[in-house]
Amino acid sequence: MGILQKNQKYDVEITDTNNLGYGVCRINGQVVFVNGGVKGDVCRIKIIKVLKSYAVAICDEIYTPSKHRVSPKCQYKQCGGCVFHNISLEYENELKRDYIKNSAIKAGLKDIKVENVLCADNEDCGYRNKAQYPLTVDKNGRICAGFYASHTHTVVPCDSCYIAPEVFSDIIRKLIEYFEKEKYTVYNEITQKGLLRHVYLRYGEQSGQIMLCLVVNGKGIPNEDKLVQYITSEFPNIATICLNFNTENTNVVLSPNIKTIFGSGYIEDILCGKRFCISPLSFYQVNRNGAEVLYNKAKELMGDVSGDVIDLYCGIGTVGICIASDAKRLIGVEIVPQAVEDARINAELNSLKNCSFYAGDASEISQITSKAECIIVDPPRKGLSNDVIDYIVSALPKKVIYISCDPDTLIRDMVIFSQNGYTTDTLYPVNMFPRTQHVESVVCLTRRLDVDMRR
Numbered sequence: 001m002g003i004l005q006k007n008q009k010y011d012v013e014i015t016d017t018n019n020l021g022y023g024v025c026r027i028n029g030q031v032v033f034v035n036g037g038v039k040g041d042v043c044r045i046k047i048i049k050v051l052k053s054y055a056v057a058i059c060d061e062i063y064t065p066s067k068h069r070v071s072p073k074c075q076y077k078q079c080g081g082c083v084f085h086n087i088s089l090e091y092e093n094e095l096k097r098d099y100i101k102n103s104a105i106k107a108g109l110k111d112i113k114v115e116n117v118l119c120a121d122n123e124d125c126g127y128r129n130k131a132q133y134p135l136t137v138d139k140n141g142r143i144c145a146g147f148y149a150s151h152t153h154t155v156v157p158c159d160s161c162y163i164a165p166e167v168f169s170d171i172i173r174k175l176i177e178y179f180e181k182e183k184y185t186v187y188n189e190i191t192q193k194g195l196l197r198h199v200y201l202r203y204g205e206q207s208g209q210i211m212l213c214l215v216v217n218g219k220g221i222p223n224e225d226k227l228v229q230y231i232t233s234e235f236p237n238i239a240t241i242c243l244n245f246n247t248e249n250t251n252v253v254l255s256p257n258i259k260t261i262f263g264s265g266y267i268e269d270i271l272c273g274k275r276f277c278i279s280p281l282s283f284y285q286v287n288r289n290g291a292e293v294l295y296n297k298a299k300e301l302m303g304d305v306s307g308d309v310i311d312l313y314c315g316i317g318t319v320g321i322c323i324a325s326d327a328k329r330l331i332g333v334e335i336v337p338q339a340v341e342d343a344r345i346n347a348e349l350n351s352l353k354n355c356s357f358y359a360g361d362a363s364e365i366s367q368i369t370s371k372a373e374c375i376i377v378d379p380p381r382k383g384l385s386n387d388v389i390d391y392i393v394s395a396l397p398k399k400v401i402y403i404s405c406d407p408d409t410l411i412r413d414m415v416i417f418s419q420n421g422y423t424t425d426t427l428y429p430v431n432m433f434p435r436t437q438h439v440e441s442v443v444c445l446t447r448r449l450d451v452d453m454r455r
């Protein structure tokens, strides 16, 4: 590609920041993505990779910093999680909104209004209530916990992450002291030998309860009572401890095999005034305060309902229970059986008698019911399959509340819905994951009147 060559340095002005946190500039018309660059920086960059249609560079020296810059709260650069940690939260929100707006226009949804990003509070510290720390052994033979360096399986030692609660770091340090003392071994991905794979922690912000789950390559740990005694006396908020047995050669952190060695096997939290129990294999929104903002917006968009509401991809039942408890019937579908068990318990905890939760693939919903006043969907990043969209449009709900953690697949699916008579004029982004590249959104798709007339 052109004249750009690896290791060459250039003085440039960064003219944009993209959705992955890279600065963008052009050199002789060629696009360069600058790791560490921010729109408005005047800087020297060093090219590190040249590809067919673009090059990648790092910021070598900043001559004039962008007005959007802030000093990062985190000193670990390699984990790659917080791609926006060097810019203000206001600018991050602006970038996230603009990205969604531009993607919608590109997809042909040019009239859609994308609202300003909603936030729980202007806080980017300690919001993550869940963390999974891979364990490794450093060059001195000491056990350490950390995060995978971006796009690799190399563990970067890091026992404190500012977007997670501080107590997680304290627990990790004490656990490592214990593992060292008791001569626990650490799993090695190459030899597939060694016991400890991950420490997984979860925090119920309202209850104060903490869940500790050790992911091990084996059928147990030596002297589990001693570990329980040690760690619960150090951290009385640890309400439950589980072992997850993962003996596969896999990148997947958790296996389906779980044993509770202390407490009930779940922790509790409160969301929108409702109680929820959460077990280790179940999904729970990682930003509780952000989830309340999201669910309140979803409730406002849904309005009052008197008929049936279907909650597809329902997890432990949070969305339906928080926003549709007044429905005639609330029917949830979720693929993880443990989450469905939690959802049933959660309906009971909140004294709801109108709820049924089914374990299965969302595309099987047509075998359960064919009618609903409103269908809520909250799929994983890959969005909805054609089968699920076909079911929804043929079930003729008045409204579809679509909650999404990936604006690209949301917009793709909105185009299909609009071809089938379901449209919206406004999209609401919610910054559930400050400092990272991720953004949540919610829309209410309403059945068009002309569709009613045709049917």
Ligand SMILES: C[S@@+](CC[C@H](N)C(=O)[O-])C[C@H]1O[C@@H](n2cnc3c(N)ncnc32)[C@H](O)[C@@H]1O
Binding pocket: 282, 283, 284, 285, 312, 313, 314, 315, 316, 317, 318, 319, 333, 334, 335, 336, 339, 360, 361, 362, 363, 378, 379, 380, 405
């Ligand atoms: C983004 S989470 C949303 C969960 C829940 N609505 C909440 O806010 O807590 C997506 C959920 O979909 C579930 N899931 C993934 N694929 C599924 C499928 N094909 N059918 C049903 N549920 C699925 C996941 O296990 C997860 O609980």
